[in-house]
Amino acid sequence: MYTIESKVGRLIEVRFWGPILGEEPGAWRRDHERMIAAMLNTYVFFVDLADAPVFPPDMIEAFSATMRNETRLLRTAVLLGSSPTLGLQMQRMVRDAQHPHRKIFRDAREAEAFLSDILTLSERTRLHELAADRRSDFSGPSSQVPASVGVPPSVASSGLSTPPPSTTTIPPSVRSPGPKSVRYTPSGPGSIRFGGGRPPSGNNGDT
Numbered sequence: 001m002y003t004i005e006s007k008v009g010r011l012i013e014v015r016f017w018g019p020i021l022g023e024e025p026g027a028w029r030r031d032h033e034r035m036i037a038a039m040l041n042t043y044v045f046f047v048d049l050a051d052a053p054v055f056p057p058d059m060i061e062a063f064s065a066t067m068r069n070e071t072r073l074l075r076t077a078v079l080l081g082s083s084p085t086l087g088l089q090m091q092r093m094v095r096d097a098q099h100p101h102r103k104i105f106r107d108a109r110e111a112e113a114f115l116s117d118i119l120t121l122s123e124r125t126r127l128h129e130l131a132a133d134r135r136s137d138f139s140g141p142s143s144q145v146p147a148s149v150g151v152p153p154s155v156a157s158s159g160l161s162t163p164p165p166s167t168t169t170i171p172p173s174v175r176s177p178g179p180k181s182v183r184y185t186p187s188g189p190g191s192i193r194f195g196g197g198r199p200p201s202g203n204n205g206d207t
Helices: 024-038 057-068 084-097 108-116 121-135
Strands: 002-008 011-017 043-051 073-080 102-105 192-195
Touching: 002 024, 002 121, 011 121, 024 057, 043 108, 043 121, 057 084, 073 084, 073 108, 084 102, 102 108, 108 121
Parallel strands: 011 043, 043 073, 073 102
Antiparallel strands: 002 011, 002 192
């Protein structure tokens, strides 16, 4: 499941969490297209995959296709959780999309810093809220954990650091599928939101 929304300015917020439903790769393509069409000019992505499962092949194809279609993109920060397999998947997709300003992080502070210097004050404030939510999910800074712990050498050598996995348990009711139809739900003045379901709090590894 996922949401894609814009609450403030040019900042587009994406969040994936498990499971990836059968109809969602196609829905993701449509929702992504509608979102970037709604943006008046350039845009910046904060992609939260800390709770995401390993992507199935059709989701990899859909996600890769949408990355290639982001012609007005300024920057993307992708925040990973503890899944080494998803880390490898995203590393390949970002590399193949060939945009110099897409980067992968395992530390919310680093992701925030990467985007902040091109954002307005209101956009930075919103990004800080998102990053602060993620920092609170971890029991300590990722710098306290060796980057190679639980990560294949190819990921460790890329400079990604791995935070301690969260011990938060996600109730089954939170992980249940959302509405089948795509929802357009303004969540504040000038905001746009697509996707279904309610994102969980906490962090997953391979699912």
